[in-house]
Amino acid sequence: xxxxxxxxxxxxxxxxxxxxxxxxxxxxxxxxxxxxxxxxxxxxxxxxxxxxxxxxxxxxxxxxxxxxxxxxxxxxxxxxxxxxxxxxxxxxxxxxxxxxxxxxxxxxxxxxxxxxxxxxxxxxxxxxxxxxxxxxxxxxxxxxxxxxxxxxxxxxxxxxxxxxxxxxxxxxxxxxxxxxxxxxxxxxxxxxxxxxxxxxxxxxxxxxxxxxxxxxxxxxxxxxxxxxxxxxxxxxxxxxxxxxxxxxxxxxxxxxxxxxxxxxxxxxxxxxxxxxxxxxxxxxxxxxxxxxxxxxxxxxxxxxxxxxxxxxxxxxxxxxxxxxxxxxxxxxxxxxxxxxxxxxxxxxxxxxxxxxxxxxxxxxxxxxxxxxxxxxxxxxxxxxxxxxxxxxxxxxxxxxxxxxxxx
Numbered sequence: 001x002x003x004x005x006x007x008x009x010x011x012x013x014x015x016x017x018x019x020x021x022x023x024x025x026x027x028x029x030x031x032x033x034x035x036x037x038x039x040x041x042x043x044x045x046x047x048x049x050x051x052x053x054x055x056x057x058x059x060x061x062x063x064x065x066x067x068x069x070x071x072x073x074x075x076x077x078x079x080x081x082x083x084x085x086x087x088x089x090x091x092x093x094x095x096x097x098x099x100x101x102x103x104x105x106x107x108x109x110x111x112x113x114x115x116x117x118x119x120x121x122x123x124x125x126x127x128x129x130x131x132x133x134x135x136x137x138x139x140x141x142x143x144x145x146x147x148x149x150x151x152x153x154x155x156x157x158x159x160x161x162x163x164x165x166x167x168x169x170x171x172x173x174x175x176x177x178x179x180x181x182x183x184x185x186x187x188x189x190x191x192x193x194x195x196x197x198x199x200x201x202x203x204x205x206x207x208x209x210x211x212x213x214x215x216x217x218x219x220x221x222x223x224x225x226x227x228x229x230x231x232x233x234x235x236x237x238x239x240x241x242x243x244x245x246x247x248x249x250x251x252x253x254x255x256x257x258x259x260x261x262x263x264x265x266x267x268x269x270x271x272x273x274x275x276x277x278x279x280x281x282x283x284x285x286x287x288x289x290x291x292x293x294x295x296x297x298x299x300x301x302x303x304x305x306x307x308x309x310x311x312x313x314x315x316x317x318x319x320x321x322x323x324x325x326x327x328x329x330x331x332x333x334x335x336x337x338x339x340x341x342x343x344x345x346x347x348x349x350x351x352x353x354x355x356x357x358x359x360x361x362x363x364x365x366x367x368x369x370x371x372x373x374x375x376x377x378x379x380x381x382x383x384x385x386x387x388x389x390x391x392x393x394x395x396x397x398x399x400x401x402x403x404x405x406x407x
Contacts (some may be wrong), residue, residue, distance in 0.1 A: 025330075032335075048255075058216055073170070144180050151193075168208075295308060296402070342366035
């Protein structure tokens, strides 16, 4: 009965109800689309940089990250892999063996990061085959290398050329060998393109004179899973001999850039929420003040103050709910469209795409379709409704029916 009365009451003044709901839905429409665009852009940057190389979560032996030496590597067995695979949200796992070496060809030499990888596992985590710009995408022989684009250009390498690797092996052993360039990869990251070389992980283990070891376990997550929770669950599951890190700890500069940009989005959202608050409060204020005589009559004939307040509370919630539903229904198809058809950065200004490309970012903005965005803002609007309803509660609880009817 109370619900029915509240619904009828909000339509007693149809113009005011429409104006209020449209102001709520309009502001929320802008907030949801703005945040969908922002989070979609962040996800794209993270996918380009994080998913292409570092992974969302990494596992190392304790102390490896502070002193990144092959001597701090770990032995990866089936028990460890099964424990990690049992965690909710873990999609794929790839082993890597990383070490530093001097690379030479002719009279030129250069320091490089040697990455021993499992190509089949890398394909599940990264767009490995799409990044190959020349030559083979896999290792058919143990002496084959895939060079990053920058190193290939530095040495002027052609497929089939020989390079000499010289560095430190496991526990003081000498690491040296001749290897053949069999492919060139573009990692879409200027720094990585200048120093990364890939070989089969078994060849890398032979190169450093140690079998069955790895320096990294790279973990890919299922879409929209929280990598922080995955890392926490892994830490609680595996032995204390390992350290678990998320991409924010591995790439703090990227995390800081996203945090700073996100602050600007929050300021804009706050401004729009102020508009929503004043619009809703103005409506509730008028609904309360102009009905004081009516409230006095209802209290005089026996209606309880709590029941009367519940009617006003339901009216406020209904007004906000209508605005929320309209905004969600209108933004979902737009978000889905721009998720499938991302905005190109050149649409905002010529040269922006090239500028982002220099930092290794894909110059597109796909909108996020994560339901957390509309749901979180809908909950916030609901909380605002409850806060605004404090005013009519105070007025009703302190209302004197006789004085109200005289007014």
